[in-house]
Amino acid sequence: MYLRGYAGRKPVRKKKMDRAEAIPPRDHSNIETLLGRFQKSLRLISRVIALMTLIWAVLLLARHLVYRSDYLKINDVRVMGIDDADKVMEVLTVSGITPREYLFRVDLAEVSRRVITLPYIRKVDAQVDVSNALTIKVDERQGSMLVRARGGDFAVVDEDRTVIRITSKPDEEEMKLPLVTGIDLEGTLPGSAINNPAILAAQEWLEALDSETRTEMAELSVKSPFEMWLIYQNGDTVKGDVPANYQARNRELRSLRKYLSRRGIKTAYIDIRYDIGYVVKRF
Incomplete structure (x- = not known):
């Protein structure tokens, strides 16, 4: 049977193809490319691992050398500004630093914060010099005064009205300080400041006294911020109100006390709080 339009033509038979010719050969170029990339990645990963291993070994060696080396350790710890051996040991203990300590573990600011907590320390400066010695200045x-509390204890107070220490038995140097009585110290701890009006008035009085009066005085008794009793070692007592009034009459007061002493007159007190003159109370 022939198709219409192909009359008189012989039918064309399709040529049978070989099986080998019918299936095209496989292309291995993509596989080789992937394989090459994989090999390159493996080489890169191995190099990275080798480099990291080398770096880790170098770090371990450096750490070992650092911990074995003396160049990064504190060689000595010194305290300057204190002569008392017990206080020096206390400063060293509170600082928390000992020789052979590693420099990178030392926080100078923390050392200063620890030492400043001691009540007898006003300022602290911690430094490390080129010889790796830690100096705590x-x-x-x-x-400036020795305050006797009502309970019998004594408080050593500095010019800032900060309590240096509280003791029942002051030492020899502390006994040389001007003695102040009548100050309420309830609840006061070493290192804290006393800010009541009585201590302020007592401090003004002590600053107004001349060296001769300081030598002769036995104590300054605070009755109130506006009434002070200055008691001398020979028993004379002077009642005053403000330091300025005492300073203005100090020379006359000294002459009056000498006159009464020569006459053998025993007085209970001399009151200088009146503008018109002195009031002498005899026994």
């Missing part, structure tokens, strides 16, 4: 508080 301190400014020690100096007592």
